Amino acid sequence: MSEETPGFDEKPEVPADGTSEDAAEPKAAASSDKEEAAAPAGDSAAADVALLAQLDQARTALNERTADLQRLQAEYQNYRRRVERDRIAVKEIAVASLLTELLPTLDDIGRAREHGELVGGFKSVAESLETAAAKMGLQQFGKEGEPFDPTIHEALMHSYAPDVTEDTCVAILQPGYRIGERTIRPARVAVAEPQPGAAPAVKSESAEGEEPSDKDTDAPEKG
Secondary structure, X not given: OOOOXXXXXXXXXXXXXXXXXXXXXXXXXXXXHHHHHHHHHHHHHXXXXXXXXXXXXXXXXXXXXXXXXXXXXXHHHHHHHHHHHHHHHHHHHHHHHXXXXXXXXXXXHHHHHHOOOOOHHHXXXXXXXXXXXXXXXXXXXXXXXXXXXXXXXXXXXXXXXXXXXXXEXXXXXXXXXXXXXEEEEOEEEEEEEEOOOOOOOOOOHHHHOOOOOXXXXXXXXXX
């Protein structure tokens, strides 16, 4: 066996490519720096895409909420109009019911006025009642000589008259009352119709033509 020569150490193993580990480390560091520099650019693009997607979702949600709000506002406006219409209808019904109960009293006041019995304190009370009823919208209608209208008149008496050309109210037995366009009691009247077989109106002489006079017939003929 040969003895090892003192003073000589074994040579370190050299990589096949001829580079040492210390030389390879800077190259690896440089490549890692490049990867790290490229990585932030890709992450930024992905973040932008994600932000755009979130923005689109937020816009869609905003449009949906705006449409819901507009729909709720329209429904609320319709509800308010419906409530107001119902309130007015209920008020009109209540007022009409009250005034209908007062009609017999108003009829008594009218008859007392016709007979000259509306005097003194009774007159003041009657006029106050009529004024209050008028403020609540009560209107009286029905006059002699107006054409008969079955929608607002109730015929209690019927006759014929030669001086009328259509169905006419010749007497008001009870006045009618209305509130606005609503009739709460028709006017009770006596109606007269044109006389059956009455002669038609006389035509004018210009329409009938001229007849020869006696003077013309008695005149001698000229030879």
